[in-house]
Amino acid sequence: MDNRVVNVVIAGLGGQGVLLASDILAEAALRAGYEVKKSEVHGMSQRGGFVASDVRFGRAEVFSPMVPEGEADFVVVLAEDQVDAARPFLRPGGQLLTPDWIDGKALSNRRTLNVAMLGALSVSLDFAEAAWREALTKRVPGKYRDVNDKAFAAGREAGLRRRD
Amino acid sequence: MSVDRQLLSGNEAVALAALHCGIALGTGYPGTPSTEILEVFSELGGRAQWAPNEKVAVEVALGAAYAKARALATMKHVGLNVASDPFFTAAYTGISGALIVVSADDPGMASSQNEQDNRWYAAAAGVPMLEPSDSQEAYDFFAEAVRISERWRLPVLFRMTTRVCNSKTLVHPSMPVLPAPGTAFERDIPGRVMIPAYARAAHRRLREKLTQITEWNETSALNRRIAGEKALGLIASGIAYMHAREAAPRASVLKLGLTYPLPMRSIRSFVESVERCVVIEEGDPYLAEAIRAEGLAVESKPPMYRFGELTVGRVRRILARDEAPEPAPPRGKPPSLCPTCPYRPVFQALKDLDCIVAGDIGCYTLGVLPPFEAMDTCVCMGASLGVGLGLRHALPPQEARRVVSVIGDSTFVHSGISGLVEMVYNPPTTGHVVLILDNGTTAMTGRQEHPATGRALDHEPTGKLVIEDLARALGVEQVDVTDPALNPDGFRTLLQDRLASGKTSVVIARRPCLLAAGAIKTYERAAAEKCKEDAE
Ligand SMILES: Cc1ncc(C[n+]2csc(CCOP(=O)(O)OP(=O)(O)O)c2C)c(N)n1
Numbered sequence: 001m002d003n004r005v006v007n008v009v010i011a012g013l014g015g016q017g018v019l020l021a022s023d024i025l026a027e028a029a030l031r032a033g034y035e036v037k038k039s040e041v042h043g044m045s046q047r048g049g050f051v052a053s054d055v056r057f058g059r060a061e062v063f064s065p066m067v068p069e070g071e072a073d074f075v076v077v078l079a080e081d082q083v084d085a086a087r088p089f090l091r092p093g094g095q096l097l098t099p100d101w102i103d104g105k106a107l108s109n110r111r112t113l114n115v116a117m118l119g120a121l122s123v124s125l126d127f128a129e130a131a132w133r134e135a136l137t138k139r140v141p142g143k144y145r146d147v148n149d150k151a152f153a154a155g156r157e158a159g160l161r162r163r164d
Numbered sequence: 165m166s167v168d169r170q171l172l173s174g175n176e177a178v179a180l181a182a183l184h185c186g187i188a189l190g191t192g193y194p195g196t197p198s199t200e201i202l203e204v205f206s207e208l209g210g211r212a213q214w215a216p217n218e219k220v221a222v223e224v225a226l227g228a229a230y231a232k233a234r235a236l237a238t239m240k241h242v243g244l245n246v247a248s249d250p251f252f253t254a255a256y257t258g259i260s261g262a263l264i265v266v267s268a269d270d271p272g273m274a275s276s277q278n279e280q281d282n283r284w285y286a287a288a289a290g291v292p293m294l295e296p297s298d299s300q301e302a303y304d305f306f307a308e309a310v311r312i313s314e315r316w317r318l319p320v321l322f323r324m325t326t327r328v329c330n331s332k333t334l335v336h337p338s339m340p341v342l343p344a345p346g347t348a349f350e351r352d353i354p355g356r357v358m359i360p361a362y363a364r365a366a367h368r369r370l371r372e373k374l375t376q377i378t379e380w381n382e383t384s385a386l387n388r389r390i391a392g393e394k395a396l397g398l399i400a401s402g403i404a405y406m407h408a409r410e411a412a413p414r415a416s417v418l419k420l421g422l423t424y425p426l427p428m429r430s431i432r433s434f435v436e437s438v439e440r441c442v443v444i445e446e447g448d449p450y451l452a453e454a455i456r457a458e459g460l461a462v463e464s465k466p467p468m469y470r471f472g473e474l475t476v477g478r479v480r481r482i483l484a485r486d487e488a489p490e491p492a493p494p495r496g497k498p499p500s501l502c503p504t505c506p507y508r509p510v511f512q513a514l515k516d517l518d519c520i521v522a523g524d525i526g527c528y529t530l531g532v533l534p535p536f537e538a539m540d541t542c543v544c545m546g547a548s549l550g551v552g553l554g555l556r557h558a559l560p561p562q563e564a565r566r567v568v569s570v571i572g573d574s575t576f577v578h579s580g581i582s583g584l585v586e587m588v589y590n591p592p593t594t595g596h597v598v599l600i601l602d603n604g605t606t607a608m609t610g611r612q613e614h615p616a617t618g619r620a621l622d623h624e625p626t627g628k629l630v631i632e633d634l635a636r637a638l639g640v641e642q643v644d645v646t647d648p649a650l651n652p653d654g655f656r657t658l659l660q661d662r663l664a665s666g667k668t669s670v671v672i673a674r675r676p677c678l679l680a681a682g683a684i685k686t687y688e689r690a691a692a693e694k695c696k697e698d699a700e
Contacts, residue, residue: 039331041274050496063410065331068476085496
């Protein structure tokens with residue numbers, strides 16, 4: 001992999017687990033051996049409004065923690081009605097991952113959509129499986145682990161199907 | 165990959181540094197983006213407590229630092245307005261231990277009522293200021309702030325911004341743990357009692373210390389030069405440094421860490437070493453004005469970039485002298501009152517009764533949005549009381565009777581109490597109604613405790629301020645406690661009656677925040693069990 005910084009924006013509504021998803025992604029990137037930064041804004045996000053979190057990683061030093069406007073390689077959106085709001089973050093040729101990728105029936109609990117979307121994203125990243133596993137262990141409390149592992153696997157399958 | 169690298173937010177890094185530096189007491193008042201510092205410090209085992217407001221927090225920390233302890237006070241930028249009175253004079257008295265005041269500024273107003281730039285406070289008060297650019301620096305600079313504070317016996321302003329507080333970046337927590345020093349009281353009447361005769365000497369002492377710190381700062385490792393092209397030099401601090409490095413990777417850079425008092429000789433030599441020198445800073449032209457005042461030719465950003473946060477894209481445009489209107493940033497769904505918020509009936513009643521609402525700050529400020537639009541003013545914490553009274557005094561009686569002050573429980577304790585005293589002391593001829601929305605928590609900033617919840621920062625039981633008792637004791641003529649969600653019609657009738665009464669009135673609308681109710685029950689159960697055990 002070259003020295004380019006990979007830019008990911010995860011967006012959704014307050015309460016959907018946007019920040020947890022970006023925490024897991026950043027931890028996984030760290031465990032995959034990358035330099036990493038992530039950034040978001042707290043506060044009003046708890047009030048059900050639009051939330052976006054930026055994760056950036058690369059082999060060389062990452063400076064700004066914020067994804068420059070219109071330069072996201074991946075935009076992952078958790079809420080159907082926020083897709084249009086999130087689209088401008090994407091660079092030309094970047095990949096938009098939307099919640100309709102995940103079949104509703106594939107998730108036993110819709111609240112794990114955030115982790116399922118990471119599963120879908122994982123198909124496009126070169127992180128070892130162990131990096132994801134360790135990141136999930138670090139960020140997801142024990143009793144929710146199983147349902148989140150299943151969500152990640154379901155998302156990954158959906159991602160693979162899209163690619164094929 | 166080394167295991168000792170942790171991904172920490174700037175706030176978490178400060179909390180960890182505070183622990184490692186032997187901070188004996190951390191105090192503050194919640195406020196985005198500063199809130200997590202004390203919460204994490206407490207989780208890590210530090211002694212942390214919420215003060216009723218930022219002024220009290222700085223005073224408590226100051227007292228601890230007079231006793232030779234290392235103390236920390238945290239707040240958001242506007243919190244320093246509240247705490248500015250002790251802050252200014254603490255620079256005169258100095259301290260015996262260490263006193264670090266964290267100001268978390270919010271350029272772009274992600275969650276604030278203004279985007280004031282608190283770097284001016286350092287210059288105005290004569291307090292040394294450090295500005296970290298990421299979490300590693302938040303950690304390292306904090307220890308340096310403690311050293312500076314102890315060496316010069318001065319408070320230090322630790323100025324962070326939203327993106328430094330909330331971004332997670334890698335940290336090597338490398339510092340040896342410094343044991344807290346022993347505490348003792350040293351009497352120093354001329355040094356600590358600021359009557360004019362002593363304060364005049366104290367002001368001279370402060371300026372002398374600042375001269376020494378300026379000299380020290382000329383060679384301090386807190387400021388760094390990054391070698392680059394001669395054609396372009398950038399001067400930056402805080403998060404702006406990160407955007408600048410990315411926007412102009414080949415430029416020479418002078419990165420400033422200790423930004424008050426400024427190392428002007430170093431700055432001069434840098435400016436003279438490059439052909440074009442641009443100051444990249446977020447917010448006000450604090451650095452640019454200071455540097456230009458020295459007669460140095462530096463470029464500042466065009467005025468349009470004073471508004472909002474900087475980004476890599478904006479820094480590129482500043483460097484290109486691009487003043488074209490910027491595209492609006494992507495905007496999704498705005499925040500709103502929770503669909504099940506028990507205070508919805510309150511806003512419905514205010515709307516139905518066509519009240520003039522002097523509002524305040526908290527979740528309930530969202531009552532300004534449709535469908536209610538039931539708020540007419542919102543300035544700063546506590547202002548609902550004074551503004552409501554002023555409206556009552558000035559308006560013709562028919563209109564004055566429609567005025568209500570609406571304030572949350574945490575905000576009331578923060579700075580509403582003196583407004584209540586004012587209402588009793590200078591009552592409007594039409595009386596007045598203060599509506600306190602007591603949801604049992606500081607919901608806006610993530611559900612922190614406050615004195616009227618009867619629980620401390622770590623949710624353990626402590627002394628409890630009973631708002632209705634306080635209101636009665638102050639001499640308010642009518643005090644009611646009601647649950648607006650249980651009986652919305654009864655609430656409306658009560659409010660209508662109190663508005664017409666011509667008396668001074670406090671109505672406490674009490675119903676726990678739905679997001680906090682579960683946790684509150686758990687804390688109460690734990691406290692009850694502990695009580696039982698103690699009794700046995
Ligand atoms: C001086 C100052 N300190 C802190 C804040 C941040 N802040 C805004 S409102 C608020 C308290 C809100 O609590 P409460 O009044 O109980 O209302 P709720 O959000 O629970 O409805 C805080 C901490 C601020 N705006 N100004």
